[in-house]
Amino acid sequence: MGETALFWIMAPIAVLGALGLVFARKAVHGALSLALTMISLALFYIAQEAPFLGVVQIVVYTGAIMMLFLFVIMLVGVDSSDSRVETIRGQRAAATLAVLGVIVLLTGVTVRATLPSEPTGLAQATPDGNVPAIADAIFGTYVWAFEVVAALLITAAVGAMTLTHRERLFHRPTQKELSIKRFTEGPPGEAAGLPVPGVYARHNAVDTPALLPDGTPSEASINRVLVARGAARSTEEFRHHPTPADIEAGAEGETDEPVGGDDDTNGGERA
Amino acid sequence: MIALAAETTGDEIAGFGNDPWWIIAIKCLAIFVLCVVLTLFNIVFERKVVARMQHRLGPNRTGPFGSLQSLADGVKLMFKEDIIPKAADKIVYIAAPLVAVIPSFLILSVIPLGPEVSIFGHETRLQLTDMPVAVLFTLAIASVGVYGLMMAGWSSGSTYPLLGGLRSTAQVISYELVMGLSFVGVFLFAGTMSTSGIVAEQERLWYGIILLPSFIIYLIAMVGETNRAPFDLPEAEGELVAGWGTEYSSIKYAMFFLAEYINMVNVSAIATTLFLGGWRAPWPLSAINDGMFNTGWWPLLWFFAKVILLIFVFIWLRGTLPRLRYDQFMHFCWKVLLPVSLVWIVAVAGMRLAFNEGIERNQILLYGGIAVAVLLIGSLLIPEKKQPEETEPAEPAPFDAFAGGHPVPPMPGQEFVAARIPVTPTGATTKTDERTEESSRA
Numbered sequence: 001m002g003e004t005a006l007f008w009i010m011a012p013i014a015v016l017g018a019l020g021l022v023f024a025r026k027a028v029h030g031a032l033s034l035a036l037t038m039i040s041l042a043l044f045y046i047a048q049e050a051p052f053l054g055v056v057q058i059v060v061y062t063g064a065i066m067m068l069f070l071f072v073i074m075l076v077g078v079d080s081s082d083s084r085v086e087t088i089r090g091q092r093a094a095a096t097l098a099v100l101g102v103i104v105l106l107t108g109v110t111v112r113a114t115l116p117s118e119p120t121g122l123a124q125a126t127p128d129g130n131v132p133a134i135a136d137a138i139f140g141t142y143v144w145a146f147e148v149v150a151a152l153l154i155t156a157a158v159g160a161m162t163l164t165h166r167e168r169l170f171h172r173p174t175q176k177e178l179s180i181k182r183f184t185e186g187p188p189g190e191a192a193g194l195p196v197p198g199v200y201a202r203h204n205a206v207d208t209p210a211l212l213p214d215g216t217p218s219e220a221s222i223n224r225v226l227v228a229r230g231a232a233r234s235t236e237e238f239r240h241h242p243t244p245a246d247i248e249a250g251a252e253g254e255t256d257e258p259v260g261g262d263d264d265t266n267g268g269e270r271a
Numbered sequence: 272m273i274a275l276a277a278e279t280t281g282d283e284i285a286g287f288g289n290d291p292w293w294i295i296a297i298k299c300l301a302i303f304v305l306c307v308v309l310t311l312f313n314i315v316f317e318r319k320v321v322a323r324m325q326h327r328l329g330p331n332r333t334g335p336f337g338s339l340q341s342l343a344d345g346v347k348l349m350f351k352e353d354i355i356p357k358a359a360d361k362i363v364y365i366a367a368p369l370v371a372v373i374p375s376f377l378i379l380s381v382i383p384l385g386p387e388v389s390i391f392g393h394e395t396r397l398q399l400t401d402m403p404v405a406v407l408f409t410l411a412i413a414s415v416g417v418y419g420l421m422m423a424g425w426s427s428g429s430t431y432p433l434l435g436g437l438r439s440t441a442q443v444i445s446y447e448l449v450m451g452l453s454f455v456g457v458f459l460f461a462g463t464m465s466t467s468g469i470v471a472e473q474e475r476l477w478y479g480i481i482l483l484p485s486f487i488i489y490l491i492a493m494v495g496e497t498n499r500a501p502f503d504l505p506e507a508e509g510e511l512v513a514g515w516g517t518e519y520s521s522i523k524y525a526m527f528f529l530a531e532y533i534n535m536v537n538v539s540a541i542a543t544t545l546f547l548g549g550w551r552a553p554w555p556l557s558a559i560n561d562g563m564f565n566t567g568w569w570p571l572l573w574f575f576a577k578v579i580l581l582i583f584v585f586i587w588l589r590g591t592l593p594r595l596r597y598d599q600f601m602h603f604c605w606k607v608l609l610p611v612s613l614v615w616i617v618a619v620a621g622m623r624l625a626f627n628e629g630i631e632r633n634q635i636l637l638y639g640g641i642a643v644a645v646l647l648i649g650s651l652l653i654p655e656k657k658q659p660e661e662t663e664p665a666e667p668a669p670f671d672a673f674a675g676g677h678p679v680p681p682m683p684g685q686e687f688v689a690a691r692i693p694v695t696p697t698g699a700t701t702k703t704d705e706r707t708e709e710s711s712r713a
Contacts, residue, residue: 028425032363035418042411055407059451063414064444067421071440074425074433131403131464167680169672175596 003047014040027073031066038062049122052130195221198238207232284401284465294390298399302379310532314341316579317586324590345525353521358428367426368519368526371419374412375533381405382540383467385550385570397550397571398467405466406454409541410447413496416530417443420498420505423527424515435514438597439498439505445604446495446502449488452612456485456619457545470549479546484615486546488608490584493538495604497531499585501592504600539581543574550574 017040020033038061045054126133138146173181183191195218198208209232210221217235219227226232290298315330315338322329330337355364385397402408417439424436458464460481461472469478479486495502506514516527543549550570551557557565564573595603625635670685672678 026360028360028363032418032422039415051402051404052407055402055404055411058411059407059414063411063417063447067414067417067440067444070421070425071437071444074421075437129403169678169680 010040035066197221209235306533311341320586321590348525351521360426363426367422368523372526372530374416375530378537401467427518431511431517435505446492449608450492453485453489456482459623473548477548497534500589539578543577
């Protein structure tokens with residue numbers, strides 16, 4: 001009774017999630033729909049008296065794998081405008097074949113499970129409970145297959161790391177070296193690092209310059225990327241009581257200063 | 272799930288699944304109320320303790336000793352203006368706080384708060400339900416809760432929340448791994464993954480004592496998992512304004528807040544259950560009057576005392592430690608915690624095997640001691656590392672990555688030329704240097 005109710009509530013949600021994965025315009029929506037489907041499936045497993053499988057489904061698939069997918073999608077910012085050109089030749093044919101294979105496999109499994117008149121039943125299949133039965137299958141019956149899959153996964157991980165490994169062309173200065181360098185070589189005013197952008201009464205944003213203790217706005221506090229894009233506010237806007245003479249003198253003085261390239265103290269973090 | 276637990280046959284755990292519906296309803300309500308009340312308490316508790324640590328008084332206006340301050344703040348937060356940014360993805364933006372807060376209420380349902388008690392004449396356990404995989408269930412629920420933070424970060428449609436969301440994902444995946452590994456020792460010793468079974472196995476000795484390394488690893492991982500200081504990088508206010516929560520306001524923000532504080536209680540409750548003997552009274556008390564304090568309603572007191580002690584540890588850390596740098600934080604997880612826990616698990620498995628084979632504890636200690644002694648003596652034989660010569664080494668052949676026009680990495684023995692990288696803020700930076708640096712980053 002409870003199981004039937006659960007099925008009729010969760011099954012439509014699972015199907016909706018699957019459809020959402022296929023038809024969603026944004027990649028993140030698709031990924032979230034897939035996560036929904038996975039959680040619904042996990043509930044089905046638990047309802048089918050396979051609590052270990054259900055819980056591990058959530059921990060591994062929803063919690064780790066889907067999370068990594070989402071991480072990459074959000075980081076890279078994939079959207080619907082991505083081209084649909086076949087990048088690997090024969091990809092579609094291979095995909096069609098794989099789909100057919102999966103259909104045949106699933107049909108076979110379902111037929112084998114349902115055609116004999118009476119199913120074995122869980123009580124007979126797993127007499128000691130769910131967890132010992134799975135442990136027995138993984139570390140007993142199928143231990144060889146399990147180890148081979150583990151070796152394959154480790155090879156894949158090591159391979160991915162080898163392929164993405166990059167030798168550094170330069171020595172990367174550490175935080176300590178940079179700090180020492182600031183004290184020994186830089187002007188003493190900047191020894192403590194660059195001022196942070198405009199955190200004061202009227203503006204609290206990265207595009208506004210910081211006001212130095214003497215009241216002058218500091219160009220060094222604005223990210224040079226914003227300056228290059230023209231998204232930063234002019235420092236002149238924030239100068240205190242500017243007189244025409246001040247602005248002229250200030251503008252002249254500022255053009256000589258290098259605008260970019262002066263915030264390498266935190267450049268390492270952005271790289 | 273309650274009904275399902277009642278239906279199971281093969282995996283049934285003694286003492287569960289026989290409650291009438293009204294007992295289940297009372298327990299559900301009690302857990303909900305407990306979560307909310309503990310949150311209100313913890314916020315005031317945190318502000319008070321941190322204030323004392325900083326020689327302040329803390330909130331002392333609303334209610335006796337300021338105890339109703341968080342209630343007043345909560346009500347105020349609810350009635351604030353609810354803002355949805357223009358660039359936000361509306362559906363995900365609204366769903367995110369719900370996804371964060373709902374799972375946090377579920378974890379206490381598998382935590383044993385006490386032994387069998389009598390509620391209105393009905394004998395029942397002070398635990399909503401238990402499963403053969405209850406501890407893994409808590410991990411699963413926690414990993415669903417993280418989706419809330421991620422969705423919040425992405426759907427807000429601005430930079431700081433996105434960065435906060437990404438950070439929280441990376442952080443929680445890493446620390447959940449370590450947390451899972453710290454459980455393995457407990458599973459090996461208890462022989463079960465059900466919470467009530469683990470508490471029952473700790474009758475003689477708490478696992479926090481036998482498996483001290485596991486306990487310490489868990490304590491570190493639980494701070495990382497709940498995004499609390501010094502691991503609160505996803506909402507680091509010095510760097511990311513408020514991280515994933517930057518664009519949230521009013522009741523939605525309140526829900527995230529609620530989720531964070533309930534999660535603190537959750538991980539503390541799991542630590543109590545797995546490592547600190549659950550609801551069992553601490554040692555001298557447990558011996559009084561033939562274990563009187565381990566029966567009836569008494570255990571609730573010990574359980575919450577332990578939980579609040581752990582909450583105090585959270586607050587203590589927050590009041591003491593500065594925030595870690597992000598890369599150091601991830602290095603710490605993957606390069607320190609993970610290898611240490613793997614080695615420890617191997618050791619625990621060895622110990623477990625020895626116990627199973629019937630080897631006495633004395634013998635294990637003896638042979639373990641001999642092994643450690645041999646290692647120590649062996650380490651004396653390792654020749655001391657040669658001190659680097661004090662004299663200025665000969666000028667190494669300067670290595671220019673761009674000597675041949677095309678960038679090549681250095682050969683072994685060749686030295687980087689640090690001078691190629693502009694370091695000083697005012698920069699003797701020429702245009703070419705800047706470009707090469709950019710290309711090396713790309």
